[in-house]
Amino acid sequence: MQLELHLIINRHAASGNAAKSADLVLSALDNKQISYKDYSTDYPGHAIDITRELLKTTLTPWPDKKANSRFPLLVILGGDGTLHEVVNALDQHFHIPIAYIPCGSGNDFARGVSLSRDPLMALEHLLEITEPQPYHVLHYLENIQEEEGYATNNIGIGIDAAIVARSNVSASKQTFNKFKLGSLSYLYTAIQVLTKQKGFPLMVEVNGKSVGFDNAFLCTTTNHPYFGGGIAIVPEADVKSKAIDLVVVERIHLLKLFRLIGQLLKRKHMSSPYVHHFKSQNIRIVSTTSQFGQADGEELDSRPFDIQFTTVERLFWL
Structure with missing residues (x-):
């Protein structure tokens, strides 16, 4: 089946480095005379608006019922944040496949599915595929604010989320991204935040049993091994599995914490x-x-937070 590519491009990803990757991909498509339409995002959340419009006018579930038509394949050129927006905009349209060419600073989803982070190699892989494959994504329901959504990587509260909040406004992120060192940006910000993050009470509910923590420090639910730009928080996690992996780390003395970080990197x-691992198809966490x-x-x-986690299966062109 021939494809017509519909590319949502976030040229602002990786502090603007994604623009160069996008130009390489578009040039390669032109040289190969492959049909495509491109849509550039101009503001946060724009990928959501573009996806919803394409849902109304263009995108169809796999397999396409029109035997002689080009299949309209949605392709994301951006980082994990752009992919996150598109997955949530598609919502329950799980049979509309997503192709992905990673152009972000962290690219954890690409690592989790063993996809090349070189844009031209990712493009070649995309063009060789003949049908999509099912992968699991996290589904969450936050009961306090009745907020529902999906995540392709992980959802966390505590230190990792505090690092994200600090890193997203940090000038160092742009500096590290300029040299394609997004992981170092995360670690640099982490060191700055570590001394300020306090422990907090947390309840974890797994398989009908409740486990309480008085002094939780990190609480991360993940769909594959990586977070923070390539840090393997759960090395054995598998995006093909229905099971969810949850890691809770207790607040400990700073010297022990730095020793634990060294173990994490290895x-x-x-x-x-001080590290507690839970694995189940249904997990609930409560932070009062x-x-x-x-x-x-x-x-x-x-x-x-009061969050219930499950996984759902959706199609990716990977």
Whole structure:
């Protein structure tokens, strides 16, 4: 089946570095004489508006019922945040496939699905595929504000969300992104935030059992191994699995914390007595105190949380 590509391009991703990647991809498509239409985002949330308009006019579920037509394939050129917007704009249209060419600073989803972070190699991979594959994404329902959504990477409250909030307004992020060192930006900001983040009470409900923590520090629900631009928070997590992985880290003395960070970077942190790992198809977390929250690196308001997590299967052209 021939494709007509519909490219949503976030040229502002990775502090503007994505523009160069997008130009390379468009030039390659022109050289290959491949049919496409491109739509550039101009403001935060614009990818949502573009996707919803394409839903009304263009996009169809797989497989296309029109045997002789070009299949309209939605392609995202941007970072994890752009992908997050599109997945949520598609909502329950799980059979409309998404192709992805990573052009962000973190690119954790690309790492999680073993997709090349080189835009031209990702494009070649896209063009070789003949049908989409199902992958699982996180589905969450926040009961206090009745907020519902999806995440392709992870959702967290506590230190990781505080780092996201600080990193998104940090001048160092643009500096590191300029040299394609987005992971260092996350680590640099993390060190700045570590001393300020306090522990907080947390309740985790898994398989009908409740576990309480008096001094939680990090609480991250993830769909694959990576967060923070390539840090393997749950090395064995699998995006093909229905199960959700939740990691809770307790607040400990700063020296022990830096030792734990060293273990994290070496992927040896899961054996620490301060790291608690839960795995289930249904998980609930409750934080009664206001904390920063994040979903795929997108900030959630600082507030109490009562979140129910499951996974749903959706199609990706990967």
